[in-house]
Amino acid sequence: MATPGNTSLVDLFAARATEAAAKVERIGRSDSDVRAAVVRATDGLSSLVVADGDFLPPSVFTALRTIPQVIPKPTDDQLASADAGITEAFAGVARSGSICVAMGPPLRSAASLLMPLHVALLPAERIVLRPRELFDASGIGAAAMQRNIIIITGPSATADMGPLVRGVHGPHRLHILLLE
Amino acid sequence: MAAPPVPAEAYDAPRTVANKRDKSALLRAIRMALGIESAAVRRNTQNFNRNRYREAAALPDYEALKDEARAIKEHAIGDLPDLLMTLETAIRSRGGNFYLASTAADACRYILGVCQSHGAKLVVKGKSITSEEIRLNHTLEGAGIEVAESDLAEFILQVADEQPSHNVAPAMHYSTERISALFKRKFSTSEPLETGEELTKFARGRLRQKFLNADVGFTGANLIAADTGTIMLVESEGNIRMSSLLPPVHISLAGVEKVIPAQSQMGVFLELLPLSFNGKLTSYTSFLRPPLEDPPFALAGRPRKKREFHLVLIDNGRMKMRQDPVLQESLYCIRCSACMNCCANFQTVGGHAFGGETYCGGIGGAWEAGTGTLENARFSDLCTGCSRCVNNCPVRIDIPWLNEVLRDRLNRSSAGSPLASLLGIVSFVRGDDRRASAQKVFFANYHWYAKWGTRTRGLSNRLIRHSTARRWMQSLVGVDVRREVPPFPARPLVRAARELPPLARVGKRAKVVLFPDVYTNYGLPQRGVAAIKVLRALGVDIVVSDALPEGRAALSQGMIATAKKHARHTADALLPYLDEGRDIIVIEPSALAMFRRDYRHLLADAARFELLRTRTFDPVEYIARLSAKSGRPARDLFDVARSPVGTRLFVHSHCQQKTLGCAEPTEALLREIGFDVATSSVECCGMAGSFGYKKEYYEMSMAVGDDLFAQVRAAEAPEAGGARALVASGTSCTEQLHAGLARPVLHPIELLASILKV
Structure with a gap:
């Protein structure tokens, strides 16, 4: 498990997630830092959906909802046509560069799937080394693993049409904001 | 001038050669695959293969992970009836529905019933090879329900009406150019359909509307945990997430063998399954305990329904496979495709030739036989027993052995021929083994022809170069006239060894016996002579044993009774040398592998196998050990x-x-x-x-x-x-x-x- 000083784990995560075609950005964790980073990440987009979190302080999400492009209570039609979804990730996996999103609070599954851009907020201390550690009974994943979870490694992709194409049914871009 | 390209229409369509009960279908499928599919198949499988090797080499506990996965699967298949009861309780306690279907028709009937009870008009489907096994689309479409295959590979297959050619990338036999031509033929659109990006965009656009409007979402399951009812779903495109999240009804179909005891064990497979396919985690791995809490998706004007979940498990022959001492092992398969991607034959023709109606590759024969009939496994003749899949299988299935046993059963179920019986009698083939084709009986007893060929080399070496004789050989026992048959030597190794100068100086370090395998003894004896020369020069006390067939030839033709006889005789002849403190040197690697691997199945006494396994060496491997030791x-x-x-x-x-x-x-x-x-x-x-x-x-x-x-x-x-x-x-x-x-x-x-x- 990562400790606040465990920079090698965070570095490995950042390197592997980047290899998996995610964009990784290290930011501060104050509400205003996070809000500013999300504004930058969604620059030029006109409709955003924010899903509530479990681990980050609620004030982060309150701050995010003040971004003018955020749709306060999206209908399913709005979800289907929004430009970006913003969710929390309950864990990161360094070796594979993956993030883990627990379903449950409304919108989190939709916000990590239906929009062309997924912006994920990952606290740096919630990074484990390898995928199987998510299943450790006493590990970071323990509480979340009681729920429906999704392990996300880069944007959606396919090689079925010949070359590797990023951006299929799921998000075309994955932007991970690493909260340090 | 190069020959003009053969038009695609000159070949059989994949569907028409899917069932290979008749061997001519296999041969037509090979011709089709070499003509149309080989380039794309090679590129894709070899790419997967390289990626797997690279990542596996970087994983320090790869072997330990495989042991763990194997143990979990052995336990799971052993306890399967109990696990199914535990799983049913877990699913029902969460408000899900559980159905154990005994046959393909039973599963189709149940799934159709669920769809009809909701008045479903559109089912959106994530990739499920098991649904191909039960021909689900046929049932649903026959009842007027539209089925939208949403995995892009399955989408291509649906448009082309073809069976999968690979169990993870089922349309990997298609190049971009061929998909482009197919889509242009089947769709009228103004969108460009040339590049991978354009084709993906086109398919995505069509399928997006299907996801949003589907009445039922259908997926497979990569694994299911009995204790919690958690299903694991591995994918890259997001279509399986869509299929399981958006529609109000989710049906998941899997074979009973996908059940493992506990969710906590899924971590092993989270690492091993994607690794064994393409080296890395795919974009999405879902662990779901449906029905989900999120409300199902409903566009404006559509009713917002309550979520409903059905887990449909099928037996369809699997419980019988579980009772089969050999086929049982195939139930450990986690469908990663490593055995296909590392198979040279599969890399060249893919699963339309090296496969049946649903399953393909080395493991596919056991699956087609288990879920269909033995004759459906005839394509497993393309497994040469080269053993490359053995170390690459994440659950350590001995796939060559499965195929050798299937070949043995196929031989025994065939009628035999007078020529095969005659060849069998003169070369001392065991009774039932004589029912194989004359070609198999011939190759299984190559040692006999090699021995007599060498004794009569004046005549035999003329015959193997004589065009009429070779045409006869081709038509009687199927030896291709285009192949040069190596000439028989003047002296087989056992005789040449006797004529060598005696040992110059007696070493005390090492004593060995050289086993003159058939191929070295009667084919390339100079290799054995070289081994004796080098080992003697290094001070090794080396003797040569009698020449015997060690059983490789018989095993490779599926004549297991004969192979067992050969193995027993060879072990009898060599064990006294081991007692004298000699290690065994075998020059031909396929013969060496018999001692080190295959005798596990052929010798009744495990201790004898263990002795032979640990004390038999390749000559150069042995020299490297000597050099290191000394x-x-x-x-x-x-x-x-x-x-x-x-x-x-x-x-x-x-x-x-x-x-x-x-x-x-x-x-x-x-x-x-x-x-x-x-x-x-x-x-x-x-x-x-x-x-x-x-x-x-x-x-x-x-x-x-x-x-x-x-x-x-x-x-x-x-x-x-x-x-x-x-x-x-x-x-x-x-x-x-x-x-x-x-x-x-x-x-x-x-x-x-x-x-x-x-």
């Missing part, structure tokens, strides 16, 4: 400057050598001596013992060999430094290299014999 560096024993073929080598290691771990010591020793060694990375040369000699497989065998020939040419390009001497340990690799490049090929031991310093 502390004498190889450079002190051999002088690279004396090499008659220069210092630049191209070493092609035999498939069995790679599996046994004796390829690397050979390559390392040659480098240590000072050779500049280029190596092949192909899994198998394509000859694979008798395979390349068989008239029906000659073209395929040469096509497999093309990769090896191309690697030699690349390593000899002017910018790579020019010519290299060819080195190969396998008899059939030697023949194949010779056939493809018309050049002499040395065994590394022959090279070592020519540069001895001591």
Whole structure:
């Protein structure tokens, strides 16, 4: 498990997630830092959906909802046509560069799937080394693993049409904001 | 002038050759695959293969993970009836529905019933090979329900009306150009349909509307945990997430073998399953305990329904496979596709030729036989037993053995022929084994023909070059006329060894017995002579045993009773040498592999197998051990400057050598001596013992060999430094290299014999 000083784990995560075609950005964790980073990440987009979190302080999400492009209570039609979804990730996996999103609070599954851009907020201390550690009974994943979870490694992709194409049914871009 | 390209219409459509009960379908499928699909199949499988090797090498506990996965699956299949009851309770306690279908028709009926009870008009489907097994689309479409395949590969197959050619990337036999042509033919659209990006965009646009409007979402399941009812779903595109999240009804279909005891065990497979496919985690791995809490998706104007979940597990022959002492092992399969991607034959023709109506590759024969009939597994004849899949299977299934047993059962179920009976009687084949084809009976007893061929070499060496005799050989026992049959030697190894000068100085360090395998004894005895020369020079006390068939030939033709007899006789003959403190040296790698691997199945006494396994060596592997043990560096024993073929080598290691771990010591020793060694990375040369000699497989065998020939040419390009001497340990690799490049090929031991310093 990562400790606040465990920079090698965070570095490995950042390197592997980047290899998996995610964009990784290290930011501060104050509400205003996070809000500013999300504004930058969604620059030029006109409709955003924010899903509530479990681990980050609620004030982060309150701050995010003040971004003018955020749709306060999206209908399913709005979800289907929004430009970006913003969710929390309950864990990161360094070796594979993956993030883990627990379903449950409304919108989190939709916000990590239906929009062309997924912006994920990952606290740096919630990074484990390898995928199987998510299943450790006493590990970071323990509480979340009681729920429906999704392990996300880069944007959606396919090689079925010949070359590797990023951006299929799921998000075309994955932007991970690493909260340090 | 090059021949004009054969139009695609000249070949059979994949569906028409999916069922290979009739062998002519297999041959037509090979022709089709070599003609149309081979280039894309090669590119994709070899890419998956390289990625898996790279990532597996970086995982320090890869072997331990495989052991863990194997243990979980053994436990799961052992306890399956109990696990199914536990799982049913877990699913129902969460408000889900559980249905255990006994047959394909039963599963289809249930799924159709669920769809009809919701008045479903549109089912959106994630990739599920199991749904191909039960022909689900046929049932649903027959009832007027639209089925939208949402995995892009399955989408292509649905448009083309073809069966999967691979169990993870089911349309990997399609190149971008062919998909473009297919879509242009089937869709009228103004969108561009040329590049991968454009084709993906087009399919995505069509499917987006299906996801949003589907009444039912359908998925498979990669694994299911009995304790919690958690289903694991692995994918890259997001279509499985959509199918399981958006529609109000989610149906998940899986074979009963996908159930494991506990969710906590899924971590092992989270690492091993994607690794074994393409090296890395795919974009999405879902762990769901449906029905989900999120409300189902409802566009404006559509009713917002309550969520409903159905887990449909099918038996369809699996419980019978579980009772079968051999096929049982195939239930451990986690469908990762490693055995396909590392198979040289599969890399060349893909699953439309090397596969049946649903399942393909090395593991596919057991699955087609288990969920269908034995005759459905006839395509498993394309498994040459090269063993490359053995170390690559994440649950350690002995896939060659499955295919050898299937071949044995197919032989026994056939009517036999007078010629096969006659050949069988003269060469002492066990009674039931004589029911195989004359071709199989011939190849299974090659030692007998080799022995008599050598005794009558004046005549036999004329016959193997005589065109009429060769045409007769082709029509009677299926030896392709285009293959050169190696001439029989003046003296077999056992005689040549007697004529060698006696041991110059008696060493105290090591004592060995050289087993003169059929291929060395009657084919390339100079290799055995070289081994004796080198080992004696290194002070090893070496004797030569009687020449016996060790059973490889019989095993490869699926004649297990005969192979067991050969194994027993060989063990009887060699064990006294072990008692004298001698290790065993075997020159031909496919014979060596019998002692090290296959006798596990053939010798009744496990302790005898263990003795043979641990004390039998490849000659160069043995020399490397001697050098390491004695502390004498190889450079002190051999002088690279004396090499008659220069210092630049191209070493092609035999498939069995790679599996046994004796390829690397050979390559390392040659480098240590000072050779500049280029190596092949192909899994198998394509000859694979008798395979390349068989008239029906000659073209395929040469096509497999093309990769090896191309690697030699690349390593000899002017910018790579020019010519290299060819080195190969396998008899059939030697023949194949010779056939493809018309050049002499040395065994590394022959090279070592020519540069001895001591």
